[in-house]
Each structure stands twice: as C-alpha cells, then as structure tokens.
Amino acid sequence: MSQINEKEPFTKEVLKGMLKDMILIRSFEETVEKLFQEGKIHGTMHLCVGQEATAVGACLPLSDNDKITSTHRGHGHSIAKGTGIRRMMAELLGKETGYCKGKGGSMHIADLEVGNLGANGIVAAGLPLATGAALTSQMKEEGYVVVSFFGDGATNEGAFHESLNLASVWKLPVVFFCENNLYGMSGSIKEMVNIENIAERGAAYGIPGVTIDGNNVKEVAETTQQAVNRAREGKGPTLIEAQTYRWKGHSRSDAKKYRTRDEEKEWRKNKDPITRMKLELLEGNVLSEEDIAEIENEVTKEIEEAVKFAEESKEPDLDSLMTDIFA
Amino acid sequence: MREITYLEAIRESMSQIMRDDKNVFIMGEDIGVYGGAFGLTNGMVEEFGPFRVRNTPISEAAVSGAAVGAAMTGMRPILEFQFSDFVMIAMDNIVNQAAKNRYMFGGKAKVPVVFRLPGGSGAGFAAQHSQSLEAWMTHVPGLKIVQPSSAYDAKGLMKAAINDDNPVLFYEHKLLYSTKGEVPEEAYEINIGEAAIKRSGEDLTIVATGIMVSRSIEAAEKLADENIDVEIVDPRTLVPLDEATIIESVKKTNRVLVVYESVQRSGYGAEIASMIAESEAFDYLDAQVGRLGGKATPIPYNPKLEKAAVPQVEDIIRKVKELIGK
Numbered sequence: 001m002s003q004i005n006e007k008e009p010f011t012k013e014v015l016k017g018m019l020k021d022m023i024l025i026r027s028f029e030e031t032v033e034k035l036f037q038e039g040k041i042h043g044t045m046h047l048c049v050g051q052e053a054t055a056v057g058a059c060l061p062l063s064d065n066d067k068i069t070s071t072h073r074g075h076g077h078s079i080a081k082g083t084g085i086r087r088m089m090a091e092l093l094g095k096e097t098g099y100c101k102g103k104g105g106s107m108h109i110a111d112l113e114v115g116n117l118g119a120n121g122i123v124a125a126g127l128p129l130a131t132g133a134a135l136t137s138q139m140k141e142e143g144y145v146v147v148s149f150f151g152d153g154a155t156n157e158g159a160f161h162e163s164l165n166l167a168s169v170w171k172l173p174v175v176f177f178c179e180n181n182l183y184g185m186s187g188s189i190k191e192m193v194n195i196e197n198i199a200e201r202g203a204a205y206g207i208p209g210v211t212i213d214g215n216n217v218k219e220v221a222e223t224t225q226q227a228v229n230r231a232r233e234g235k236g237p238t239l240i241e242a243q244t245y246r247w248k249g250h251s252r253s254d255a256k257k258y259r260t261r262d263e264e265k266e267w268r269k270n271k272d273p274i275t276r277m278k279l280e281l282l283e284g285n286v287l288s289e290e291d292i293a294e295i296e297n298e299v300t301k302e303i304e305e306a307v308k309f310a311e312e313s314k315e316p317d318l319d320s321l322m323t324d325i326f327a
Numbered sequence: 328m329r330e331i332t333y334l335e336a337i338r339e340s341m342s343q344i345m346r347d348d349k350n351v352f353i354m355g356e357d358i359g360v361y362g363g364a365f366g367l368t369n370g371m372v373e374e375f376g377p378f379r380v381r382n383t384p385i386s387e388a389a390v391s392g393a394a395v396g397a398a399m400t401g402m403r404p405i406l407e408f409q410f411s412d413f414v415m416i417a418m419d420n421i422v423n424q425a426a427k428n429r430y431m432f433g434g435k436a437k438v439p440v441v442f443r444l445p446g447g448s449g450a451g452f453a454a455q456h457s458q459s460l461e462a463w464m465t466h467v468p469g470l471k472i473v474q475p476s477s478a479y480d481a482k483g484l485m486k487a488a489i490n491d492d493n494p495v496l497f498y499e500h501k502l503l504y505s506t507k508g509e510v511p512e513e514a515y516e517i518n519i520g521e522a523a524i525k526r527s528g529e530d531l532t533i534v535a536t537g538i539m540v541s542r543s544i545e546a547a548e549k550l551a552d553e554n555i556d557v558e559i560v561d562p563r564t565l566v567p568l569d570e571a572t573i574i575e576s577v578k579k580t581n582r583v584l585v586v587y588e589s590v591q592r593s594g595y596g597a598e599i600a601s602m603i604a605e606s607e608a609f610d611y612l613d614a615q616v617g618r619l620g621g622k623a624t625p626i627p628y629n630p631k632l633e634k635a636a637v638p639q640v641e642d643i644i645r646k647v648k649e650l651i652g653k
C-alpha cells in the first residue's frame with residue numbers, strides 16, 4: 001500500500017502489515033464463501049485463497065498514485081491496493097454503499113481513488129487497459145506505474161501478446177504480473193502452452209521475463225520492486241510469472257475433476273503463503289505468537305464490521321438502474 | 328413422453344449427430360471433464376474422447392478462426408463460447424470471414440460451423456456476462472441466427488444447425504438450461520426459418536423470442552383470467568425469419584406486441600415490428616405495433632435492478648392491456 005524503502009525494505013512494521021493483509025484477504029474470501037452458501041451473495045465469485053502473497057507482494061512497492069488492473073479473481077488485488085473491505089462487502093451484497101453502487105458485483109469492483117482500475121469479467125482485458133493507463137502516465141509525465149494482474153490462462157489471449165508488444169515498443173511504465181496458479185477454469189497450463197515457464201514469453205517481445213515463487217511474499221515484493229523501478233526509469237515493461245495455487249474451485253460450483261486431491265494437499269500443507277510467512281517471522285523473532293494472535297483478532301473484527309456494514313446498508317433505488325450510463 | 332432439460336436436449340442432439348458423423352466435433356473452453364461453464368458437455372469427452380471434444384486454450388480469436396478454417400476444408404465444427412459476451416473477441420472471424428467467404432469467392436466455399444452462445448440475463452453475472460446481442464449478428468448477411476426457447480426446439484434446431492452448410496449462431500439462454508420439456512429420444516430436425524405458434528388466441532399476437540416466450544406464455548395465462556386471449560408466435564430463428572406465420576397471426580388478431588430481452592433500441596424486435604408495419608398485416612391492425620424490450624442500460628448486478636432491466640411477466644401484461652385499451 002505504500003512504497004517500500006529500498007535500503008531497508010522489510011522493517012518489522014512492513015512485515016506485520018504484509019502478514020495482516022494476507023490474513024485479511026483469506027478471511028475476507030472465507031467469509032464471502034460462507035455468505036454465498038447462505039444465499040446472501042448471489043451470482044458468482046472467484047476466490048483467491050492460497051494466492052494471497054501475489055496480491056500483497058506485488059502491491060507493496062506501489063503508492064496510491066500507482067495503479068493496478070485486476071481480474072475476475074480480484075478481491076485480493078483490491079484489498080492489497082487499499083480498497084476498503086466494508087464497501088467491497090457491500091458491493092458483493094449488491095448494496096448501494098458498495099464501490100459500484102451494487103451494479104457491478106464481485107467481478108467489477110473498482111476504486112479509482114486508490115488506483116484500482118477494476119476487476120474484469122473478460123479474461124485478459126486488463127492488460128490493454130493497463131497499457132493505456134501507462135500511456136497516460138508517460139504522455140502526461142505523471143510518474144506512476146501500472147501493475148496488471150492476470151492468470152496463466154489469460155496468456156493465451158491475443159490481448160496478452162498484443163499488449164506486451166505495444167508496451168515494449170513504446171517503453172511504457174507497466175508491469176505484467178501473471179499469477180500462474182497452474183489452471184484456467186479447468187485447463188491445466190501444461191496442456192495449454194508448450195513452454196516450461198510463461199515468463200519465457202517476454203523474450204518474444206523484447207522484455208525481461210522472470211519466474212518466481214508466488215507464495216513467498218518477500219520474493220514477490222522484491223521482484224515487483226525491481227520491475228517497478230525499471231518502469232519508472234522509462235525502460236519499459238517486465239513480465240513476472242508468480243507460481244501459486246488456488247485452493248478453492250474455480251467459482252461457485254466446481255467438482256475439481258481436473259486435478260488431484262494429493263496435489264491440493266501438497267500446496268495447502270507445504271506451500272501455504274501465510275503459514276510460511278508466520279513461521280519465518282516467528283523463527284526470526286520478528287513477531288511473537290501474541291503479535292500474530294493480535295493481528296488475527298483485528299482481522300476478525302474488521303471482517304465482522306464489514307459484514308455488518310454491508311448487511312445494514314440499503315439496496316439501491318430502482319431509479320439508479322438508468323443512471324451512470326453516460327458521464 | 329419423456330421430459331428432459333433444455334441443456335440435456337442440446338447435449339443429446341450434438342451427441343446423436345457426433346455418433347453418426349465423424350466430421351462433427353466440438354471445441355470450447357473447459358468442455359472436457361469440467362463439462363463446460365454450465366455442465367452442458369458433461370460426459371461428452373468420456374464418450375467421444377479429447378480428439379473430438381477439444382478443450383481449447385482461452386483464445387477465442389484463434390479458435391473461432393480455426394473453426395471457420397476447419398469448416399471450409401471439410402469438417403463440421405461446433406464451437407462453444409462460455410458466455411455469448413465473449414464472442415466479441417471472435418467477431419472478425421465470424422463477421423469478416425465466416426459470413427462472407429462463400430459470397431466473396433463467388434459461391435465456392437461452404438462454412439458449416441455452429442457457434443453456440445449462452446446469452447441473456449437473470450443469473451446475477453452482471454454487465455459482461457449477461458448480454459443479449461443477437462441483433463448485431465442478424466445485421467450481417469451470410470449468418471443464420473437461431474434462438475430456441477424450449478427443450479424440444481433446442482434439440483431439433485441444433486440438428487438443423489449442424490446439418491446446415493452455413494455459419495449458424497445458436498443462442499442459448501442460461502435461465503432456460505434447467506427448464507424441462509417433452510423431447511423425443513430419436514433425432515429430429517426443425518427447419519431453420521420456421522416459426523412456432525406456442526399458444527393460439529384471438530385478441531392479440533405476441534411475437535416473443537428466447538426467454539420471453541415462456542414469460543409471454545405466463546402472461547397470457549394470467550390475461551386469460553381477464554378474458555384477454557393472446558396468441559404467441561415464437562420465430563425460433565431470427566435469420567431467416569418466418570414472416571408469413573407472423574403476418575397471418577397478426578391478420579387474425581389485429582393487434583401485435585413484439586417482446587424481446589435485448590435492449591429495445593435497435594434490438595431484433597425493431598426489425599420484426601417494421602416488417603409487420605410494411606406487410607399486408609398493416610391494414611388489419613387496430614392499434615399501433617407494440618414493442619417491449621430491455622432498458623438501454625448495461626445489465627446490473629443487484630437482483631432487483633437486474634430484473635428491472637429486462638421485460639418481466641408483469642411488464643408484458645401491462646403492455647398487452649395498453650394495446651388492447653383495457
């Protein structure tokens with residue numbers, strides 16, 4: 001949520017903030033799932049449980065002026081960029097106080113004030129938008145950088161390839177951040193591309209491509225910081241591929257026939273980004289068990305407040321149907 | 328007769344043809360073990376294998392173009408889009424290639440491809456997953472547009488679409504998938520370009536498409552309690568359009584309301600309405616041609632707003648009464 005000091009990037013305070021954001025994202029998602037099952041949220045939603053480190057790590061080097069574009073699986077990106085969970089929850093409940101006045105729902109949460117240019121229902125649609133936002137930054141010399149999140153599946157859309165090329169030839173200040181969670185909806189990335197790592201695709205457009213452990217939040221933050229620096233210096237885009245895993249099904253109903261329970265267990269047990277960070281902080285004596293318990297309590301409170309706010313908020317008026325169509 | 332859902336009817340129709348014709352195959356995102364976004368292809372990869380039930384990368388531009396290319400060279404592909412909204416990414420291949428190749432080549436190529444497009448609102452999926460843009464396609468010469476409103480029609484029209492030597496856009500409705508109807512087990516074909524009279528009546532004709540057919544039937548049943556006798560014509564295919572059946576019905580009832588889900592402005596109902604006004608039925612009209620379509624707004628997420636964006640049963644009743652003067 002704020003740019004890190006590069007000489008001493010990971011102060012205790014920063015680390016605590018990162019852990020808290022990850023716990024907040026997970027708790028938000030678990031709550032959303034529960035509300036969906038209770039019928040309080042309708043439509044559909046895509047949860048990012050297991051992928052918290054990519055959102056938090058990638059947004060850490062960004063200031064409020066910097067921007068992101070997000071995806072259908074966007075709750076984590078929004079939270080990490082500083083979009084508030086009360087109005088997010090209200091949006092999911094279709095309320096007037098939601099970020100989109102109840103008109104957008106899960107797939108369209110946007111908060112322009114903190115540089116969140118929106119989730120997106122169209123796979124890979126965020127990349128060209130991010131490229132355009134970076135063009136504004138370049139043309140108006142605004143100095144901001146845009147991070148565009150997208151999944152592994154999105155890298156097979158033309159929009160991905162055309163955006164990388166355009167941003168490369170125009171040296172635009174954008175970071176293309178791929179969350180490779182190994183699957184699209186069901187399509188295994190191994191069957192959908194014929195290369196080892198998605199990051200290799202950067203070479204085709206003359207931009208650096210790096211593959212990193214997306215469940216190591218510090219590694220994500222450091223790599224993104226370098227890409228952000230490069231972008232700010234006018235050297236153009238970077239493609240980051242962060243390897244991670246979505247714990248839940250793709251959306252509301254998914255029998256997960258395309259992957260094994262063993263594979264899921266392996267990622268949950270041994271590669272959980274939150275457990276890993278907690279252990280690291282405890283072992284390094286950065287945080288105590290009590291500190292962590294305190295964070296968890298805070299999160300629980302914030303989530304409860306958000307749900308209460310959302311539930312008590314009013315439904316939009318029918319008149320609002322025909323407003324906001326034109327500026 | 329046996330009842331199955333609209334979704335099952337489409338699957339059954341495709342499967343029956345695939346058993347007979349090795350050139351017919353289906354492509355789409357997650358249509359393998361996942362069964363597609365709506366489970367429509369459940370079991371198909373198990374029966375036909377991944378060579379003929381092809382899971383594609385998320386690449387609508389490449390895959391739609393590949394479907395056209397395969398169709399031009401001897402295959403009969405079916406392409407499933409997860410939501411009709413994603414056809415936007417495939418537009419060049421449909422509009423500039425599939426629709427025009429035969430004509431541009433002086434009648435030399437055939438493009439027997441079916442694009443399956445789940446459309447419509449009502450499921451809470453918001454603005455990018457709920458549109459009804461079939462009118463765009465009807466504007467393009469060279470494309471046939473099919474929009475079944477029942478399980479029976481879906482099965483018969485799917486067979487006709489696959490057997491047609493031209494590109495067919497097959498609009499399915501998400502809310503209709505789970506609706507049941509009587510459907511024969513054996514394969515049968517419904518001619519593309521043949522409307523169906525879904526209810527006969529004397530006082531007013533409703534020409535309804537897609538999900539609006541069942542809503543109009545419900546409205547008609549309620550109106551019957553007030554002694555208003557509505558006839559319902561479902562064109563079933565928008566291009567070609569069975570003008571004669573519509574005109575005959577209007578000549579009989581002397582009043583007509585066209586009901587459609589897409590945005591009223593420039594929706595296909597506008598074409599139907601002007602066709603009626605220009606036809607011999609005009610002289611038989613006792614009231615202006617009525618039109619009831621969606622509001623000119625993107626589809627909102629909130630369920631109350633979403634309902635208000637497109638015609639509901641009550642709206643149809645109100646509009647019928649207006650035209651009848653009651």
Ligand SMILES: Cc1ncc(C[n+]2csc(CCOP(=O)(O)OP(=O)(O)O)c2C)c(N)n1
Nearest residue numbers: 073121122123151152153154183184185413
């Ligand atoms: C253009 C387009 N095609 C298809 C879809 C349907 N769809 C939604 S999410 C998804 C899978 C995306 O996979 P990936 O990019 O890896 O993101 P993940 O869901 O894994 O986060 C698909 C196919 C869509 N929303 N937009």
Ligand SMILES: [Mg+2]
Nearest residue numbers: 151152183184
């Ligand atoms: Mg993925």
